[in-house]
Amino acid sequence: MNESMERLYNGIVKENPTFVLMLGMCPTLAVTTSAVNGLGMGLSTLVVLMMSNWLISIFRNVIPDRVRIPAFIVIVASLVTVVQLLIEGFLPSLNAALGIYIPLIVVNCIILGRAEAYASKNKAWLSFLDGLGMGLGFTIALTVIGMCRELLGGGSVFGYEIIPSDYHISIFVLAPGAFFVLALLTALQNKFKAPSATNVEKKEDEGQPACGGCSGCGASSSCPSKQ
Numbered sequence: 001m002n003e004s005m006e007r008l009y010n011g012i013v014k015e016n017p018t019f020v021l022m023l024g025m026c027p028t029l030a031v032t033t034s035a036v037n038g039l040g041m042g043l044s045t046l047v048v049l050m051m052s053n054w055l056i057s058i059f060r061n062v063i064p065d066r067v068r069i070p071a072f073i074v075i076v077a078s079l080v081t082v083v084q085l086l087i088e089g090f091l092p093s094l095n096a097a098l099g100i101y102i103p104l105i106v107v108n109c110i111i112l113g114r115a116e117a118y119a120s121k122n123k124a125w126l127s128f129l130d131g132l133g134m135g136l137g138f139t140i141a142l143t144v145i146g147m148c149r150e151l152l153g154g155g156s157v158f159g160y161e162i163i164p165s166d167y168h169i170s171i172f173v174l175a176p177g178a179f180f181v182l183a184l185l186t187a188l189q190n191k192f193k194a195p196s197a198t199n200v201e202k203k204e205d206e207g208q209p210a211c212g213g214c215s216g217c218g219a220s221s222s223c224p225s226k227q
Contacts, residue, residue: 032149035157
């Protein structure tokens with residue numbers, strides 16, 4: 001697998017930010033009341049991830065090390081503002097549904113984490129692909145969770161009714177439903193031994209944490225904090 005494809009595979013499967021790394025839980029749990037909301041939030045974050053990684057990589061040798069985090073935040077905040085204005089202008093219903101969680105993309109740990117761990121240390125094209133992979137992984141995760149919650153709680157998917165109203169389980173479109181669905185999907189990951197932040201049994205037996213380890217634990221370089 002070449003390096004470009006590895007960046008995409010890494011974000012979508014190997015280190016999926018939601019299902020594997022368990023990052024960005026606030027928007028994941030808050031806005032996934034429907035598949036459309038999950039898709040909208042995921043795509044918004046994807047655009048910001050791609051462009052912020054690309055810009056930060058381009059300016060990585062210009063930004064002084066001591067102010068890199070404030071500089072990253074300024075870049076991300078500028079991109080989020082553009083995305084928010086576009087959504088407000090062209091998709092007002094989605095803007096109303098996502099609400100405060102669009103501007104809160106600025107402090108999403110996925111975006112700042114990839115900026116610090118990858119984009120500030122690698123070439124612009126690979127950083128762009130890293131943002132694309134992570135963004136696609138996040139979008140897929142939010143859409144899947146939104147589909148599950150909308151189907152179980154409202155009997156429909158993307159607005160198309162599938163289950164009659166008599167069989168709706170309304171708690172799934174409420175706040176507790178997000179935790180139930182996320183727990184169920186994580187349990188399925190663990191059942192099938194898929195990579196997950198909670199699926200640590202096998203790697204602990206081998207003396208290695210599921211995350212691959214960070215700089216302080218001496219584990220493998222697969223950890224995003226070491227990339």
